Amino acid sequence: xxxxxxxxxxxxxxxxxxxxxxxxxxxxxxxxxxxxxxxxxxxxxxxxxxxxxxxxxxxxxxxxxxxxxxxxxxxxxxxxxxxxxxxxxxxxxxxxxxxxxxxxxxxxxxxxxxxxxxxxxxxxxxxxxxxxxxxxxxxxxxxxxxxxxxxxxxxxxxxxxxxxxxxxxxxxxxxxxxxxxxxxxxxxxxxxxxxxxxxxxxxxxxxxxxxxxxxxxxxxxxxxxxxxxxxxxxxxxxxxxxxxxxxxxxxxxxxxxxxxxxxxxxxxxxxxxxxxxxxxxxxxxxxxxxxxxxxxxxxxxxxxxxxxxxxxxxxxxxxxxxxxxxxxxxxxxxxxxxxxxxxxxxxxxxxxxxxxxxxxxxxxxxxxxxxxxxxxxxxxxxxxxxxxxxxxxxxxxxxxxxxxxxxxxxxxxxxxxxxxxxxxxxxxxxxxxxxxxxxxxxxxxxxxxxxxxxxxxxxxxxxxxxxxxxxxxxxxxxxxxxxxxxxxxxxxxxxxxxxxxxxxxxxxxxxxxxxxxxxxxxxxxxxxxxxxxxxxxxxxxxxxxxxxxxxxxxxxxxxxxxxxxxxxxxxxxxxxxxxxxxxxxxxxxxxxxxxxxxxxxxxxxxx
Numbered sequence: 001x002x003x004x005x006x007x008x009x010x011x012x013x014x015x016x017x018x019x020x021x022x023x024x025x026x027x028x029x030x031x032x033x034x035x036x037x038x039x040x041x042x043x044x045x046x047x048x049x050x051x052x053x054x055x056x057x058x059x060x061x062x063x064x065x066x067x068x069x070x071x072x073x074x075x076x077x078x079x080x081x082x083x084x085x086x087x088x089x090x091x092x093x094x095x096x097x098x099x100x101x102x103x104x105x106x107x108x109x110x111x112x113x114x115x116x117x118x119x120x121x122x123x124x125x126x127x128x129x130x131x132x133x134x135x136x137x138x139x140x141x142x143x144x145x146x147x148x149x150x151x152x153x154x155x156x157x158x159x160x161x162x163x164x165x166x167x168x169x170x171x172x173x174x175x176x177x178x179x180x181x182x183x184x185x186x187x188x189x190x191x192x193x194x195x196x197x198x199x200x201x202x203x204x205x206x207x208x209x210x211x212x213x214x215x216x217x218x219x220x221x222x223x224x225x226x227x228x229x230x231x232x233x234x235x236x237x238x239x240x241x242x243x244x245x246x247x248x249x250x251x252x253x254x255x256x257x258x259x260x261x262x263x264x265x266x267x268x269x270x271x272x273x274x275x276x277x278x279x280x281x282x283x284x285x286x287x288x289x290x291x292x293x294x295x296x297x298x299x300x301x302x303x304x305x306x307x308x309x310x311x312x313x314x315x316x317x318x319x320x321x322x323x324x325x326x327x328x329x330x331x332x333x334x335x336x337x338x339x340x341x342x343x344x345x346x347x348x349x350x351x352x353x354x355x356x357x358x359x360x361x362x363x364x365x366x367x368x369x370x371x372x373x374x375x376x377x378x379x380x381x382x383x384x385x386x387x388x389x390x391x392x393x394x395x396x397x398x399x400x401x402x403x404x405x406x407x408x409x410x411x412x413x414x415x416x417x418x419x420x421x422x423x424x425x426x427x428x429x430x431x432x433x434x435x436x437x438x439x440x441x442x443x444x445x446x447x448x449x450x451x452x453x454x455x456x457x458x459x460x461x462x463x464x465x466x467x468x469x470x471x472x473x474x475x476x477x478x479x480x481x482x483x484x485x486x487x488x489x490x491x492x493x494x495x496x497x498x499x500x501x502x503x504x505x506x507x508x509x510x511x512x513x514x515x516x517x518x519x520x521x522x523x524x525x526x527x528x529x530x531x532x533x534x535x536x537x538x539x540x541x542x543x544x545x546x547x548x549x550x551x552x553x554x555x556x557x558x559x560x561x562x563x564x565x566x567x568x569x570x571x572x573x574x575x576x577x578x579x580x581x582x583x584x585x586x587x588x589x590x591x592x593x594x595x596x597x598x599x600x601x602x603x604x605x606x607x
Contacts, residue, residue, distance in 0.1 A: 032059025255289030277328025283588030466498035
């Protein structure tokens with residue numbers, strides 16, 4: 001006889017209000033930093049020009065935010081703690097043109113449902129304020145109280161009634177780090193508002209309203225950084241930013257603060273555009289420090305993706321990406337970004353006087369380098385071409401072989417002060433020491449030569465006009481499966497970049513010619529290394545033509561240990577200064593550093 005199944009009836013019924021709020025709190029209140037973010041955003045929306053933050057024990061004990069904004073009327077206080085009650089929007093179409101941080105009406109009831117919350121608020125037209133106390137989402141008291149205009153909100157014992165959530169909080173140091181980052185982000189985005197923040201009894205910052213984003217970034221992110229202002233409009237984006245010099249990059253993204261319409265967001269796409277804007281000025285795997293404030297038509301931004309409001313969708317993401325990248329790249333082409341070797345005293349955090357005069361000296365040199373075409377008389381005095389008997393160039397780079405060449409009919413010059421550049425010496429057959437004016441330049445001969453060759457090769461690869469050197473006898477090389485896949489994908493480009501290569505059966509490749517610039521090196525080894533370079537650069541999203549030019553330049557440049565004559569050293573420096581991106585090699589390593597006389601004087605206590 002067949003078994004009869006029995007079913008238990010499951011009744012559908014509305015959840016209690018306190019359960020609903022606790023479920024919502026799981027999305028809105030991820031950690032103490034989420035509470036801080038919501039409270040400060042409310043303070044900014046209230047029109048405050050001064051906000052005070054106090055945090056104790058990584059936010060689990062107390063988070064207090066005090067503002068001098070418009071306050072909340074006494075009869076509105078209880079409504080403010082109702083779900084989906086807000087003053088920010090009134091209908092669905094308002095979501096398409098949001099001008100405020102808050103709009104969902106979930107933050108206050110969610111926070112109140114998992115903490116002991118006290119709020120005191122007073123409006124400008126009220127004689128007294130009102131205090132309201134809520135514990136675990138249940139109203140405990142509401143009464144008049146003496147108060148200043150504005151709102152004070154205190155969140156105590158966060159997650160006291162949801163022990164499972166409290167158990168999953170990270171260590172105090174981790175939660176403190178998230179709180180500090182959130183406070184910093186809010187202070188940056190609202191840089192015209194005065195902020196103060198106290199963490200476990202210690203003031204972490206006190207900020208007056210700032211006139212510029214760069215001032216606020218310097219105050220919060222460190223005086224050791226020199227920030228470049230970024231400002232402009234391109235396509236759908238109006239951009240204001242403060243970004244660090246290429247020498248100030250970090251090995252993580254914690255120094256990057258990104259905002260869209262004032263909202264602190266996480267966008268891998270835009271953060272990638274930020275790094276891409278630096279191009280070859282920074283090595284891969286390193287990230288700039290600073291802040292970018294993007295203003296985009298609200299109708300083109302969807303912020304209603306997640307209750308935390310840290311994710312957005314962009315209607316024209318590709319255009320935004322291109323605009324951010326281009327505006328940053330243009331800002332980095334201005335004067336004053338020559339890599340500068342900081343004195344030991346600065347590295348140790350010792351205050352150095354006369355910084356303004358040092359900056360003036362620094363800018364004068366960098367301005368001469370960057371404005372060579374505009375000030376030919378000035379550059380000829382400082383960076384005068386080495387004098388030679390027949391007035392032709394003393395040292396050039398052979399465009400076929402990449403070698404530094406000295407014409408045989410030229411008399412070696414006298415490297416004295418009159419020549420502009422003065423060769424001082426070399427260290428370890430890698431670093432060249434050259435003086436110009438009162439500045440000492442330390443040049444990495446490999447990265448400098450690589451930069452010169454790269455720009456030459458990139459132009460030729462684009463035109464498929466790389467000079468080839470045919471081998472006396474063809475050679476074969478066997479590639480591994482991944483290398484061979486890259487070879488097949490890049491075959492047309494390889495054959496247009498100076499190589500003459502073809503399949504030879506299996507995973508063997510036949511090499512009949514190589515770029516002339518690589519002709520003095522083993523064709524089999526060079527070809528394999530070029531394939532490896534293309535493979536690794538493609539994985540990081542690098543353009544294949546740039547990868548090809550970069551690999552050929554790197555493999556052909558003079559190496560550490562190669563001896564350059566004085567004339568070759570001077571010639572290399574002059575060729576480098578003609579490059580579009582003279583400050584770094586294609587990998588992002590500096591080509592030279594600059595040490596002024598004043599820097600050296602400070603090292604030896606001659607200030």
